[in-house]
Amino acid sequence: MKIDQSYNPVEVEAEWYDYWVDKGYFHADETSDKEPFTIVIPPPNVTGRLHMGHALFVTLQDMMIRQKRMQGFETLWLPGTDHAGIATQVMVERQLAEEGTNRHEIGREEFMKRAWAWKEEHGGQIIDQLKRMGASCDWERERFTLDDGLNRSVNEAFVKLYNDGLIYRGLRMVDWDPVGQTVLSDLEVDREEESGHMWYFKYPLSDGSGHITIGTTRPETMLGDTAVAVHPDDERYQGLIGKTLDLPIVGRKIPIIADSVLPDPEKGTGAVKITPAHDPNDWECGERHELEVIQVIGFDATMNENAPEDFVGLDRYDARKLVVKKLKELGLFDRVEDTQFAPGRSERTGVVVEPLPMLQWFVNAEPMAKKATDAVESGRTEIIPAVWKKTYDHFMYNIRPWCISRQLWWGHQIPAWYCDDCEEVIVSLDPPTACPKCASENLTRDPDVLDTWFSSALWPFSTMGWPEETATLKKFYPTQVMETGFDILFFWVARMMMMGLWLMDDVPFEKVFLHAMVRDKEGNKMSKTKGNVVDPLHMIYGADAKELDAKIHAELLNQYPDGVGPQGADALRFTLAIYAAAGRDIKLDIKRIEGYRAFLNKLWNAARFALMNLEGYEAPAYQTYLDAWTDADAMPFDADALSVADRWILSRCEQTVGAVTKALDEFQFNEAAQLLYKFVWNELCDWYIELSKDVLHDGQDAAPAAQKAARDTLTYVLDATLRLMHPITPFITEDIWQALPHADDAPDSVMIAPWPVSRADSDFAKENAQSAAQMDQVIELITAIRAVRGETNVKPGRVIETVYFVTADADAAAAITAGESYIQRLAKAENIVIQSPADAGAVEGAATAVRGAVEIRIPLLGLIDVTEELARLDKELARVQGDIKYVTGKLGNARFVDNAPEAIVAKERAKHAQYLEEQAALMASRKDLEALAGGE
Template identity: 50%
Template sequence: MSEELKMEKVYDPSRVEGKWYPYWEDKGYFHADVDDTKEPFSIVMPPPNVTGALHLGHAIDSTIQDVLTRFKRMQGYNTLWLPGTDHAGIATQAKVEEQLAKEGTNRHELGRDKFLERVWDWKSEYGGRITGQLRRLGASCDWSRERFTMDEGCSDAVRKVFVDLYNKGLIYRGNYIVNWCPHCHTTISDIEVEHVDREGHLWHLRYPVKDSEEFLVVATTRPETMLGDTAVSVHPEDERYQHLIGKTVVLPLVNREIPIIGDDYVDREFGTGAVKITPAHDPNDFEMGLRHNLPSISVMDREANMNEEAGKYQGMERYAARKAIVKDLEDLGVLVKVDHHEHAVGECYRCSTVVEPMVSKQWFVKMAPLAKPAMEVVKEGLMEFVPDRFTKIYLGWLENIRDWCISRQLWWGHRIPVWYCEDCGGEICVQEDPEICPKCGSKHIAQDPDVLDTWFSSGLWPFSTMGWPEDTPELKQFYPTSVLVTGRDIIFFWVARMVFMGLEFMKDVPFKKVMIHGLVLDAQGRKMSKSLGNGVDPLEIIDQYGADTLRFMLITGNTPGNDLRFHPERLEATRNFANKIWNASRFVLLNLQDYTEGPRGDLKLEDRWILSRYEKTVKEVTIALDRFDLGEAARLLYEFIWNEFCDWYIELAKGRLYDKEHPEARHTVQSILLEVLEGTMKLLHPYMPFITEEIWHNLPVTGESIMIQSWPQVEGYQDSSAEEHMNQIMEVIKAIRNIRAEMNVQPGKKAEIILVAPEQESLGVLEMGKECIRLLAGGSQVDVVASLEVKPAQAASAVLEGVEVYLPLRGLLDLDKEIARVEKEIAQALQEQSRLSGKLNNEGFVAKAPEQVVAKEREKLEGINGRIGALQVRLAELKEA
C-alpha cells in the first residue's frame, strides 16, 4: 500500500454519506433476483403512508430491517427487502380536500372522477417524499420492486380477495354500530379509536316509574343521548330493583315509555346500578338492544348535530345540545346531582375528534372463522413473536375479536366491488366491472359508493406485493417471508390481519417471525406528538449528526419490544463513537503505507489477546443478530471497538509500529491491525453502513463494496489463557494510572514501577507483559520480583489479586507541597462535614424539611465522609513516602 491516504483528518458525515447511497443503488446491490441455489431471506416493509414524512418511528423500524437485511446479505442469503407505500385513505383524502378548500371548492363540486384525478396528481407530486427520506437513512431495499397499495397488481389482489370472501359468506352488509368521525366523515374501526382520559361529569337523572311513586335514578356521561333511550337496565340479581323489571319508566323531555330490563352486563357498583340504554349511540347498549329486541333511535346526524328525532334540539351541535338538555332537566327537577368523573373518551386516531358511535349500514368481515386458524399457527409454533410476551396480546385480541367493519365513506381507496340493480334490487359482486345485472339484464346498476378500509389492502401486503394472484417465482422463493419488523402499536391493525389473510389465500403464514419493537418516546417518557411539541425530525438529526449516528443511537440501549426514550445527549455520545472509529482507522491506515502481504512473525501476548477477543466478538455478535437482539450486538461491537481495539491494542501496537529497526515485528502488528479493522468494519456495516464503506474503500483490500463482502468467519484465534493473562496486565496498568491520578503525578513524568508477584504464574505473566505496562502506565522501567525484603521508600501502592504494585514517588512530585495540598482538602472537607452533621442533628430541620431534601443532605454527608477517609489514606501514604 503506497497511495496517499484519502481520508480527511476530521470525519464529515455529509460528505461521506452523500456519495455512497447513489453508488450502491447504481450498482444494483439492493436488487434480488429469484435464485433457487441460495437460501432466501425476505422482509416486506411496513408501508408508510404516502402522505407521510419520516419520523423516529419509521427511522427505528427501517433501521432494524436494514440491519437484518445487510447482515443476511453478507451471510450469503438471497436477500429481498421489498419496499412500498400505503394509499392512506383518510389522511390522503384530507390533504387534497385541504387544497381544494384553499381554492374555494370541494370534492362534491368537482365530482368523484375529477376529485380522484386530483388525488393521483397529489400522489405523483408528493408521494415519493418518504421513500427519498428512507434513502437518506440508508435503507437498502430493492427499490426496483417498490409497490403501492393502489397500483394495478395490488388492486387486482384486493378485488379477488373481496369477491372470494363475499362468495364464501365471510363478507356481508348489515346495520351495525360503528365508530363515526364527524370530522373525517367516515367510519373507523375499533382499533383506530384512541382512548384518552378526560375530566368530565356524571349526571344523575330521575326517571319516573309509570303508575308509581317510584323513580329510577340513572347516571350518564352523555345526557344528550338520552333522547334516544329505549330502555333502562338493571342487574337481574340486584335486590334494589328486581321488583321493577318488566315495568316501564317515562323518559323525561320526550315522555316516551321505555321498559325496565334485567341484564347481567350491568355493573351494580357503578353509579346507581341502573343505566340508560341507547342502542344507536353506544356499542354495549347496541349489543344489549339485540339481546332484548329493543328499537334503535339515532338522535344525531353525520355532522354530530342533533337530528329530527331530537325534537326541539334539532340542528344543535352535540355539546351545545348537552348544555341545553341539562338546563331543561334541571328546570324539570329531573337532575338529581352532578359528579366530577374522569373517563376514557374515544378519539379519531387521525384528527383527534371525539368519535360518535352510530348505527349504520356497513360492510363487515366475519372474523370468527378467520381468527381461529390465525390463533392455531401461533399456538403450534409455526409463527413466533419476538419477544414472546406479545404472543399473549395477539391471542387475547383474536379470542375477543368482533366482526371487522371494512367500509369507509371516502372516495380515495379501493372501491367496494359491489353493484346494486335499481330494477330488481339485486346485489352483484364480481371480479370484473359488470355492464348489466346478471339476474334481470338491466343496465340500471350502480356501484357501492364506499371504499375499503386501508388495512384491508395492507393485510394482503406480504403476497400481493409479490404478484399474487399470479403464481409468481417470487412467491415460490420469498413467501412466507422470514421476519416482519413492526411496532407494538399495530399488532391488531396489521399483523393479525396479514396472518388470517395469508392463511386463507396462501395456505401458509405470511412470516415465520414477528419482531416487535417499542415506540420512541421523548426524554420524559411521553409519546411524540404535534400537540405536545415534543417531536424530533430525523432529517434534522441526519443533517447535524449523520445517518450512521442516528441509526446506531436508535439501536443501542434498546431491547426487543421495549420503548426507547430519546435523549439528545445519546446522539453526542454516538457521534463521538463515529469520530473514534474514524480517527482509529485513519491512524491504522497511516501506518500501513509500506504494508505488503506476507506471513506474520511471532505473536506477542497482546496480539493473541486481540485476535481472541476479535473472534469472540464475531461469534457473539452473530449469535445476537440471529436471535434479533440487535441492541446487544451493537453493545458488544461498541465495547470491542472503543475499549479493546482503540484504547488498548492500538496503543500497545505503537511501540512496534514506530520501531524501524525490527521490520518483522512492525509487519506483524500491521497485519493484525488490518485484519481486525477490516473484520470489525464488516461487523459494524449493518449498523453504520456509510462510515464503514468509506473506511473499507481506503483499506488495502479488493472488491467493489463492503456490503457485498462475506460476513466474518473466524476459527482458531480463541485463546482463553491470553485473555486471562492480558486482563491481569490491564488491571495492573489501571491501578498504576489510578495511583498517578490520585497523587497528581504529571502525565509526562515517567515513573519507576515495581511489581511483586509471589506466585510463579503471575510472575511469568507480568514478566511477559512488562513492555505493555511500561508503555501504557508511563513507566521509565518495570521491575518484576517474587518478593521484597524492604518496601520501596517514598512509594504509593496498590494491592491486586496476586500482585502488589509500588510506585516510588521520589522525583515525581514535591512531597511537601502535595502534603500541604491534601491537608488543605481534608480541612475543607471536615468543615463541610461539620456543617452537614449540624444540619441533620437539628430536629427542627429534619421534622419540617421535605423528605427528599433531608435524604439529599444525608447523601451529601455520606459522600463527604468517604472523601475524608480517602484523603486521610493518601496523606498517610505521602507522609510514609
C-alpha cells in the same frame, strides 16, 4: 487511499448510497439458488414524513438485511407506501377548501385526479427520507397500495372472502367521524382521559310510584333511550323489573330490564340508561333484549328528525345544554359531578367520534383467527418478545367482526354493485353488465372504499404479484421476519397472519419481532402538542434555531437554543440500535446521539492512525482473511511473529465476532451494538492501538517481522470490525473500508464482503486465547498503576523510576514478563522488578495496589509534594462534603420528596450516592498520603 483528517458524517454519507444503488447491490434475484431472506417493509403513509418510529424500523430491518446479505442469503427487502385513506383525503379536501370548493361539488372522478396529483407531488418525500437513513431496499420492486397490481390483489381477496361466506353486509355500531364523514377503525381513534361531567336525572315510573335516577356523560343521547337496565341481583330494583318509565322531554314509555352484563350495582346508581343507537355497549344490550333502535344524532353531529321538534338541527353539544335546561325546569335534574372519561377522538380531525349504527361491510374473522392462532401455537410463526404472544392470543380468542367499509373516495372501491330494480347485491372482480337475478342493467356500484388495513393485510404477498404465481412469490414467500411496532400487533400483524393463511395457505412470516415505542428522554410519548418531537432529519443534518418550530420542538430548543449540529445517519442508527432492548420503550436522549457520533469519530481516528502506518503495505489475498483461523498455510499474518498484544486483539476480535453474530441471530440488537462499542472503544482504540504504537508509529527500530505482524493484525482486525459494524453504520464503514489496503481479490464493497465467522474451536484461536489471558492481566496492572498516579496526583509526564510487582504466582510473573515493555511505556515506569513475597523488602514511600495475585508497589517519593497534595485533597473534601450537606438537606425535605417529579428525586439520590463515593475515595487517598508523609 486516505480519509479526511476530520470525520464529517454529512459528507461521508452523501457519497455512498448512489454507489450501492448503481452497483445493484440492493436488488434481489428471484432466479438465484441462494437461500432467501425476506422482509417486507411496514409501508409508511404516502403523506408521511420520517419520524423516530420509521428511523427505528429502518435501522433494525436494515441491520438484518445487510447482515444476511453478507452471510450469502438472497435478500429481498421489499419497500413501498400506503395510500393512507383518511390522511390523504383530508389533505386533498383541505386543498379544495382553500379553493372554495369541496369533493362533492367537483365529483368523484375529478377528486381522484386531484388525489393522484397530490400523491405524485408529495408521495416521494418519505421514500427519499428512508434512503437518507441508508435503507438498502430493492427499490426496483417498490409498491404502492393503490398500484394496479395491488388493486387487483385487493379485489381478488374481497371476492374470495365473500364467496367463502366470510365477508357480508350488516348493521353494526361503528365510530363515525362527523367532520371527516367516514367510519374509523379503532387505531384511528384516540382514547385519552379528559375532564368532564356526570349528570344525574330522574326518570319517573309510569305508574307514578316514584322514579329511578340514572347518570350519563352524554345527556343529549337520552332522547334516544329505549330502556333502563338494572342488575337482576340488585335488591333495590328487583321489584321494578318489567315496569315502565316515562322518558322525560320525549314522553315515550321505556321498559326497566334486567341485564347481568352492563349494569354494575357498585357503580353510580346501579341503573343504566340504554341508547342502542349511540353507544356500542348499549347496542349489544339492545341486541340481547331486542330493543328498538332510535338514532337521534345524524352523520353531521346534529340532532335529526327523531328528536323532539325543538331539538332538530341543533349541534349535539347545544342539544346537551338544552336537555339539562329542560330537565331542570321539569324538576327532574338531580345533580352534576366532575369526572374523568375517555371520549374517542378522531386521530385526524380531533373531533369526538359519534358511535352510530350503520349498514357496513364486515369480515367474519373468527374462522381466520383460528388458523392464525394455531400457526403461532404450533411454532410456524414465532412472536418475539414472547410476552406479546399473550396479547396476540387475547386478540384472536376475542375477535369480533371487522368493519372494512369506509365512507371515503380515496382508496380501493368495494367491488360490489346493487341492482336498482330488485336490490340484488353483486360482488365481482369485473364490473357486471346486468343483474344476474332480474337482468336489469340499472346497476350502482357501492361508493365506499375498503379500510386501509384490508390492503395492508395482503402486503406480504400482494406486493409479490399474488394472485399470479410469480417467480418472486415462489422464491420469497413466506417471508422470514416481520419487524414492526407492538402497537399494531392486532391491527396489522394479526390480520396479515389471517389473510396469509386463508388466501396463501401459509404463514406470511416465520418470525415477528415487535419493537417498542420511541419516547422522549423522560419517557413521555412524543407529540407536537407536548413540544418534545425529535425529527430524525434534524439529528442527521442538524438544524439551526430558525429551522426548529418553537411549539413542536420546544424541548429541543430549550436544550439547544442555537439549534443542534449534524450527527449523521450512522450515529442515529447506532443510538437506536443500542437502545433497542426487546420489550423496553426507548427514552431517547439527544446527548446519547452526540455520544455515539463521538464513538464513530473514535473509529475514524483509529482508521486514520492505521492508514498513516500502512504506507507501502501490501495486503495479503483477501481469501486469507476468510481462512485465517482454520488454514495454517493461508494466514494473513506470520503467527510466529505475533506479539502478545497482537494475539490479544485477535482473540478479542474473534470473541466479538461470535458474540455479535449470536446477538443478531437472537434479535438482541442492543447487545450487538454494546459489544461493538466495547470492542472498538475500549479494546481496539484505547488499548491495542496504544500497545502497538511503539512498533508501528514510534520506533522504526522494531524488528521488521514484528512491524509486519502488527500491520497485518491491525489491517485484519479493522477489516473484520468494519464488516461487523456495517449493518448498523453502513456509511462510515464503507468509507473506511474503501480506504483500507486490500488485495485484488477483495470485494468491491464492504456491503458484499463476507460476514466474519467465529472460529473459536481452531488451534489458532486457542493459542491466541492463552496470550490474551496474559494481556488481560497486563492491562489490569497498567490500569492499577495509572489509578494510583491519578489518585496521588502524579504529573502525567513524570516517570516512575521503578515499579515492584510482588507475586508467588508463576503465571502472573510470566504475564508481567511478556508485557514488560507495555507496562514501562503506558504506565510510565522506567524499570520493572518482579519479586516473590519472600524476596520482597519494604519500599520506602510506596503506594500499593493489589490486583489478583499481584501486589504492586509504587515509590512516590520525589514524584509528588505531599504537603501540597494533602492541601488539594482537603479542598476537594470540603467541596464534596458541602455537596453532600446540600443534597442531604434536599432529600430530607418531605415537601420536595413528595411533590417533585420522580425522575428529579431519583436524580438527587444518585447525586448523593456519587458524592459519598467521592468522599470515601478522597479520604482513602488522604490516608495513604499521610502514611507516605510519615515515611518521609
